[in-house]
Amino acid sequence: MTTTESDLIGRVPTELLVAGKWIPGSNGTFPVHDPAAGEALAEVADASPADGAAALDAAASAGREWARTPARRRAEILRRTFDLVQEHADDLALLMTLEMGKPLREARGEVGYGGEFLRWFSEEAVRIDGRYSTSPEGTGQMVVTHRPVGPSLLITPWNFPLAMATRKIAPALAAGCTVVIKPPALTPLTTLMLTRLLERAGVPEGVVNVVTTSKSGAVCGPLISDPRLRKLSFTGSTEVGVRLLEQAAGGVLRTSMELGGNAPFLVFDDADLDAAVEGALAAKFRNTGQACTAANRFYVHETVAEEFSRRVTERVAGMRTGRGTEDGVDIGPLIERKAVDSVAALVDDAVERGARVRTGGSRGEGPGTFYLPTVLTDVPPDAEVMGQEIFGPVLPVTTFTSEEEAIELANSTPYGLVGYAYTRDTRRGQRLIEEIETGMMGLNVGVVSNAAAPFGGVKQSGLGREGSREGIQEYLETKYTLMPNPYA
Numbered sequence: 001m002t003t004t005e006s007d008l009i010g011r012v013p014t015e016l017l018v019a020g021k022w023i024p025g026s027n028g029t030f031p032v033h034d035p036a037a038g039e040a041l042a043e044v045a046d047a048s049p050a051d052g053a054a055a056l057d058a059a060a061s062a063g064r065e066w067a068r069t070p071a072r073r074r075a076e077i078l079r080r081t082f083d084l085v086q087e088h089a090d091d092l093a094l095l096m097t098l099e100m101g102k103p104l105r106e107a108r109g110e111v112g113y114g115g116e117f118l119r120w121f122s123e124e125a126v127r128i129d130g131r132y133s134t135s136p137e138g139t140g141q142m143v144v145t146h147r148p149v150g151p152s153l154l155i156t157p158w159n160f161p162l163a164m165a166t167r168k169i170a171p172a173l174a175a176g177c178t179v180v181i182k183p184p185a186l187t188p189l190t191t192l193m194l195t196r197l198l199e200r201a202g203v204p205e206g207v208v209n210v211v212t213t214s215k216s217g218a219v220c221g222p223l224i225s226d227p228r229l230r231k232l233s234f235t236g237s238t239e240v241g242v243r244l245l246e247q248a249a250g251g252v253l254r255t256s257m258e259l260g261g262n263a264p265f266l267v268f269d270d271a272d273l274d275a276a277v278e279g280a281l282a283a284k285f286r287n288t289g290q291a292c293t294a295a296n297r298f299y300v301h302e303t304v305a306e307e308f309s310r311r312v313t314e315r316v317a318g319m320r321t322g323r324g325t326e327d328g329v330d331i332g333p334l335i336e337r338k339a340v341d342s343v344a345a346l347v348d349d350a351v352e353r354g355a356r357v358r359t360g361g362s363r364g365e366g367p368g369t370f371y372l373p374t375v376l377t378d379v380p381p382d383a384e385v386m387g388q389e390i391f392g393p394v395l396p397v398t399t400f401t402s403e404e405e406a407i408e409l410a411n412s413t414p415y416g417l418v419g420y421a422y423t424r425d426t427r428r429g430q431r432l433i434e435e436i437e438t439g440m441m442g443l444n445v446g447v448v449s450n451a452a453a454p455f456g457g458v459k460q461s462g463l464g465r466e467g468s469r470e471g472i473q474e475y476l477e478t479k480y481t482l483m484p485n486p487y488a
């Protein structure tokens with residue numbers, strides 16, 4: 001670590017924030033590693049179930065007052081946090097690169113993207129409305145209002161340490177909910193720093209509580225079954241999401257589930273190939289392939305497949321792999337050794353079944369957890385790499401012959417987060433939007449994420465939407481009141 005990096009780490013709080021106080025974890029500490037160097041960066045407080053319960057006590061106690069706090073004030077706190085995020089953009093970006101590995105250029109992009117949820121929901125906070133109408137029979141007056149759901153547990157993944165936290169905290173606070181956030185053990189530092197900024201922006205005691213832990217299940221399980229908790233918002237794997245949904249069913253909790261993806265990327269014979277190549281690189285290699293939105297399966301029309309593969313291979317072969325803090329790095333490390341093993345196993349399986357490695361196809365050197373950016377062609381549809389979320393820098397190409405076949409292949413998965421398609425034919429584009437079973441579509445575009453967009457999936461990719469106008473609804477209940485018509 002250079003001096004600047006260690007100074008930064010030294011300024012990040014490493015304790016739990018419970019009821020407005022930074023306190024040590026009852027289970028001591030656990031280490032956070034730099035995946036590019038394999039070194040420990042910091043020791044972070046390890047919460048026990050009792051610490052988790054204290055955090056929920058705090059969120060429940062602060063709940064009523066926060067719900068009554070004028071929306072304008074809630075909005076101003078979020079807006080001030082947005083400003084503080086901009087002010088500390090360089091620190092936040094470096095912190096994400098250190099604890100997660102993404103290239104610094106991308107980490108700066110995430111500060112922009114993640115910060116935007118704070119600004120967007122500061123604007124939405126004051127637009128929570130209702131309606132008033134006379135019943136069709138004319139006998140009653142109907143009032144519909146929206147109320148905060150109540151104390152919410154937010155569980156986030158490691159791959160977008162800032163954006164996945166702001167995408168939940170901002171709408172929850174805007175709606176008037178208090179929260180307990182449990183960041184991932186692999187990347188808790190960015191959430192801790194964000195929380196410090198929320199505190200500085202004036203978030204009252206108990207409104208945001210942070211519980212870092214190496215034992216997620218033991219800490220979150222009792223919270224999910226506590227009757228004071230009213231909402232669970234989770235982003236992570238489908239496997240864990242299913243388990244949490246089962247637990248949440250016991251308390252009939254409101255849930256939002258942002259789960260895994262297996263995005264198809266279709267290139268038709270009429271596509272602008274230059275645009276399709278750019279889109280493919282963005283959709284695949286953003287975050288070193290560790291994105292739920294990452295294009296996972298490339299289906300290319302047989303007449304353009306070789307040209308597309310040749311151009312993509314040339315670009316991927318020129319990518320630089322290395323520590324995210326170094327200039328010109330395109331591909332950072334994967335988050336941990338297990339992730340490298342999993343990507344290597346998928347590539348080996350594809351090759352055994354007849355796929356051709358056009359570039360990459362092996363682990364990177366050094367102490368960090370690297371896998372080289374890889375292009376595979378002639379990948380048989382039954383290769384595991386086409387059926388499983390890769391979560392690494394591997395671009396597998398296979399071919400199709402007709403639009404019907406492309407749609408069938410795209411839908412041949414239990415997941416449905418996002419799909420990408422490149423075609424110049426507008427009518428075909430419209431058909432694809434109708435037919436492809438996903439919550440989001442990139443039509444001639446390789447990245448769809450935006451704070452103003454309703455982000456989320458269908459099928460086993462999740463329930464609910466984050467961002468946009470829909471995002472705040474996830475933290476609101478609808479209440480209907482009937483009164484007699486005073487004139488009847």
Ligand SMILES: NC(=O)c1ccc[n+]([C@@H]2O[C@H](COP(=O)([O-])OP(=O)(O)OC[C@H]3O[C@@H](n4cnc5c(N)ncnc54)[C@H](O)[C@@H]3O)[C@@H](O)[C@H]2O)c1
Pocket residue numbers: 155156157158159160164182183184185216217218220221235236237238240241243257258259260261291292293389417456457461462
């Ligand atoms: N749809 C989306 O918006 C979206 C966004 C980012 C990541 N993801 C998905 O997340 C996955 C990668 O993230 P990950 O490896 O952090 O996922 P993960 O499911 O392993 O972990 C996600 C979070 O859940 C916690 N967790 C794990 N077991 C738990 C339990 N029993 N009880 C409570 N909490 C528990 C983890 O500590 C972490 O904070 C991929 O599948 C990716 O597609 C989805």
Ligand SMILES: O=CCCC(=O)O
Pocket residue numbers: 159160163290291292293449
């Ligand atoms: O990993 C999934 C989230 C990616 C995004 O929000 O763009």
